[in-house]
Amino acid sequence: MVNEDALFWSRILTETTLSFHIIYATIGVGVPLMIMIAQWIGIKKNDEHYILLARRWTRGFVITVAVGVVTGTAIGLQLSLLWPNFMELAGNVIALPLFMETFAFFFEAIFLGIYLYTWDKFEDQRKHLLLLIPVAIGAAFSAVFITMVNAFMNAPQGFDIVNGELINVNPIIAMFNPAMPTKVAHVVVTAFMTAAFLLASIAAFRLLKGSNHVYHKKALFLTMKLGLIFSIATAVIGDFSGKYLAEYQPEKLAAAEWHFESEENAPLILYGVLDNGEVKYAIKVPFALSVLAHNDPTAEVIGLDQFPEDEIPPLYIHYLFDIMVTIGMWMVLLSFVYWIGMKRGWPIVHSRWFRWLIVLGGPLSIIAIEAGWWLAEVGRQPWVLRGLMRTADAATSSNHVDLMLMLFAGLYIILGIGTIVVLSRMFRRNPVEKELDDLENEKGGVRT
Amino acid sequence: MNLEIVGITVLWTFLFGYVIVASIDFGAGFFNAYSVFTNKQHILTKIIQRYLSPVWEVTNVFLVFFFVGIIGFFPKTAFYYGTTLLVPASIAIILLAIRGSYYAFETYGTKGHKGYSFMYGLSGLFIPASLSIVLTISEGGFVSLVNGHPVLDYWALFTSPLTWSIVVLSLTSVLYISAVFLTWYANKANDSAATNLMRKYALIWALPTIVTAGGIIFELSMHNKEHFERIMSFWWLFGLSFLLFIGTIWLIWKRRNYGLAFGLLAGQFALAFYGYGVSHYPYLLYPHLTIYDSFTNQAMAISLIVAFIAGLGLLIPSLYLLLRLFLFNKDYVKGKTKNHP
Numbered sequence: 001m002v003n004e005d006a007l008f009w010s011r012i013l014t015e016t017t018l019s020f021h022i023i024y025a026t027i028g029v030g031v032p033l034m035i036m037i038a039q040w041i042g043i044k045k046n047d048e049h050y051i052l053l054a055r056r057w058t059r060g061f062v063i064t065v066a067v068g069v070v071t072g073t074a075i076g077l078q079l080s081l082l083w084p085n086f087m088e089l090a091g092n093v094i095a096l097p098l099f100m101e102t103f104a105f106f107f108e109a110i111f112l113g114i115y116l117y118t119w120d121k122f123e124d125q126r127k128h129l130l131l132l133i134p135v136a137i138g139a140a141f142s143a144v145f146i147t148m149v150n151a152f153m154n155a156p157q158g159f160d161i162v163n164g165e166l167i168n169v170n171p172i173i174a175m176f177n178p179a180m181p182t183k184v185a186h187v188v189v190t191a192f193m194t195a196a197f198l199l200a201s202i203a204a205f206r207l208l209k210g211s212n213h214v215y216h217k218k219a220l221f222l223t224m225k226l227g228l229i230f231s232i233a234t235a236v237i238g239d240f241s242g243k244y245l246a247e248y249q250p251e252k253l254a255a256a257e258w259h260f261e262s263e264e265n266a267p268l269i270l271y272g273v274l275d276n277g278e279v280k281y282a283i284k285v286p287f288a289l290s291v292l293a294h295n296d297p298t299a300e301v302i303g304l305d306q307f308p309e310d311e312i313p314p315l316y317i318h319y320l321f322d323i324m325v326t327i328g329m330w331m332v333l334l335s336f337v338y339w340i341g342m343k344r345g346w347p348i349v350h351s352r353w354f355r356w357l358i359v360l361g362g363p364l365s366i367i368a369i370e371a372g373w374w375l376a377e378v379g380r381q382p383w384v385l386r387g388l389m390r391t392a393d394a395a396t397s398s399n400h401v402d403l404m405l406m407l408f409a410g411l412y413i414i415l416g417i418g419t420i421v422v423l424s425r426m427f428r429r430n431p432v433e434k435e436l437d438d439l440e441n442e443k444g445g446v447r448t
Numbered sequence: 449m450n451l452e453i454v455g456i457t458v459l460w461t462f463l464f465g466y467v468i469v470a471s472i473d474f475g476a477g478f479f480n481a482y483s484v485f486t487n488k489q490h491i492l493t494k495i496i497q498r499y500l501s502p503v504w505e506v507t508n509v510f511l512v513f514f515f516v517g518i519i520g521f522f523p524k525t526a527f528y529y530g531t532t533l534l535v536p537a538s539i540a541i542i543l544l545a546i547r548g549s550y551y552a553f554e555t556y557g558t559k560g561h562k563g564y565s566f567m568y569g570l571s572g573l574f575i576p577a578s579l580s581i582v583l584t585i586s587e588g589g590f591v592s593l594v595n596g597h598p599v600l601d602y603w604a605l606f607t608s609p610l611t612w613s614i615v616v617l618s619l620t621s622v623l624y625i626s627a628v629f630l631t632w633y634a635n636k637a638n639d640s641a642a643t644n645l646m647r648k649y650a651l652i653w654a655l656p657t658i659v660t661a662g663g664i665i666f667e668l669s670m671h672n673k674e675h676f677e678r679i680m681s682f683w684w685l686f687g688l689s690f691l692l693f694i695g696t697i698w699l700i701w702k703r704r705n706y707g708l709a710f711g712l713l714a715g716q717f718a719l720a721f722y723g724y725g726v727s728h729y730p731y732l733l734y735p736h737l738t739i740y741d742s743f744t745n746q747a748m749a750i751s752l753i754v755a756f757i758a759g760l761g762l763l764i765p766s767l768y769l770l771l772r773l774f775l776f777n778k779d780y781v782k783g784k785t786k787n788h789p
Contacts, residue, residue, distance in 0.1 A: 066552030069508055070545035076512055077541055080519060084530030091523030092744050096751050099520050102513045103759035109505040110766045114773055134766075171751045397597040398534045411542050415549055422553045 009401035010082040017075045020412045024068035029143045030195025031061045032136040039129045049215045086394035094152045096171040101145035108138025147187045151179035156385045182241040193230035194365040199223045201362030204355045228335035246293030250302035252379035255313045256321040259303045266290045266301040313381045320375040327368035451749045452739045455521035460725045466510035474572035475626020481569025491641045495634050524742035532600040540578040547571045576618040584611045587672045588734030610667045617660040624653040628713050632706035678727040685723035692716035
């Protein structure tokens with residue numbers, strides 16, 4: 001018995017929660033590394049601007065962590081509340097990384113608390129750096145473990161089903177499934193990239209809004225450089241992900257590429273619209289899909305004709321693919337131009353319009369994250385466990401999901417507005433110039 | 449001892465950890481709001497903030513750990529409890545979310561909004577109430593299988609005296625645990641005004657806690673005979689628990705050794721909590737689900753236990769460091785070190 005309404009609302013509620021949570025989760029994974037790097041550079045260069053940078057980022061980070069924690073708790077419980085049949089099966093096979101994720105999170109929570117409340121305790125800045133390392137490691141590893149669970153949903157393995165019974169379970173093989181390497185790498189590195197570009201857009205915004213302090217210039221240069229590194233890494237791993245899909249999950253790649261018939265020398269379709277099964281206004285890059293899939297311009301790429309109709313994901317995921325890739329490429333270009341421009345002394349990188357482009361980069365990266373996740377998740381439909389359990393068979397039979405959706409949507413609106421209000425107030429009331437002055441005064445120095 | 453027992457003991461221990469730390473947290477929020485309301489804020493707020501700030505995130509992890517662990521060790525609970533708990537658990541999540549985020553917004557962002565304190569205090573009372581529903585449901589009689597799907601009978605649940613006794617117990621014990629802890633903490637900070645106030649609250653909430661706890665055993669004798677009889681066979685655990693309760697009250701009454709008083713309280717709740725847990729054996733959801741028919745496969749159970757031991761190896765030293773730096777650090781407790789980020 002499938003309760004159609006409950007299925008529909010469960011999907012919407014899960015999507016709403018995850019879409020909201022990943023904004024905070026991405027910040028939560030990426031920003032600790034940036035804080036750690038800033039602290040490290042501050043020690044290396046003996047420059048207190050970077051130490052202050054680390055602290056101010058942390059102060060904002062705490063607010064996003066709080067929302068990340070509570071929405072993470074929400075999705076953690078919702079998995080069992082909305083998808084009881086899925087969790088019953090998955091619990092048998094994939095509980096290990098789920099369990100380890102809470103350890104990583106625990107570890108991070110403890111050291112973040114310690115770092116925050118020992119601000120002025122040690123003279124030696126290296127001790128503060130030591131406290132930041134477990135925070136960054138815990139944050140990255142919680143992403144690693146939870147992405148393993150998601151990778152398992154795309155490539156379930158590590159067990160056999162004989163006459164409807166689950167036997168020969170091997171949790172380690174389930175964790176190290178074929179989807180795991182590319183998924184985990186892509187998730188972690190895009191989180192670093194997004195965090196870098198978000199922090200860059202804050203620095204650029206402050207520079208545009210009157211403050212011409214060297215502090216913001218240092219912050220901008222550091223974050224853009226990190227952004228460049230991580231966005232290039234993202235592109236490389238993205239290419240690996242394409243090859244993974246061609247090998248193990250061809251229907252997702254084919255749907256994302258509107259690749260209807262299996263053929264050799266397959267072209268890559270960029271943009272365009274789908275009108276009654278016909279692709280219009282698209283840019284066709286010859287051989288590119290074969291190269292993306294198999295590193296060989298003449299290789300055959302499996303098309304959607306190889307799959308029964310009820311196993312094909314929705315075709316709108318092509319637009320999500322376009323959004324994700326376009327933003328990714330754009331950010332590589334933007335940060336590269338900025339970096340070269342700074343090296344060569346090009347005046348355009350200091351122009352207002354270029355800084356506005358950098359400001360835009362942060363939100364764009366978040367959009368790319370959302371589009372990428374929707375692509376990955378919708379591209380797995382109709383399966384919740386690919387090839388094994390359909391989403392329709394996993395949902396709850398409860399009749400109250402629509403009501404819960406309204407409650408949670410209200411919650412997320414409140415939390416979203418709250419974050420923006422609190423963060424902007426926090427930094428507007430205590431600009432960096434004021435804080436640097438305070439630091440000078442505390443040391444008994446002359447007021448500048 | 450078989451793996452099923454190891455699994456449920458691990459989980460029960462984490463749940464106990466959550467009950468204690470969350471009670472302190474929830475109760476502290478309530479006392480703080482109450483002190484704002486009665487203009488005694490200057491006495492309590494600083495003490496409460498100083499304790500809560502570095503640990504609020506850790507508190508939450510105990511809960512996450514429990515519900516992730518129970519799916520891991522006992523996957524079938526996802527099927528039974530997942531379906532039936534949609535509404536009460538969702539309400540608890542929403543309250544926890546509001547509470548956690550507003551705490552951070554308040555402490556690290558903007559300060560001093562009265563409305564927040566009230567919301568924070570009130571939500572702390574509703575959360576234990578909504579979470580304790582699980583305990584009622586586990587006693588059986590509220591869930592029936594319709595076409596192979598578990599369905600919760602809300603009407604029976606809300607009209608059962610057992611439900612309300614458990615809700616009242618969760619509220620009184622939250623306030624009692626929190627008051628005893630904060631008496632100790634305030635005393636360590638040499639804050640006599642806060643100590644006296646919290647001592648008064650501790651004494652006020654002691655009686656209702658023990659009365660409702662006894663009442664529930666009586667309710668059970670009518671609701672679930674089998675469970676009641678098993679509780680009776682462990683009568684000495686509950687008797688010992690009661691003696692520890694008397695010890696706590698005596699120490700607090702005599703204004704001495706608050707640290708030991710809190711230790712006795714932890715012992716009292718531990719005995720009652722484990723006694724209740726043991727007497728519930730072997731059922732996770734009476735009579736549908738036992739720990740044996742819901743237990744995960746051997747390979748998963750062993751790897752979970754290995755992960756658990758490795759995780760503890762990491763956590764216990766870190767937790768110890770956290771406690772050393774804040775809870776047991778005289779300068780921090782007294783507010784001598786700066787405690788703002």
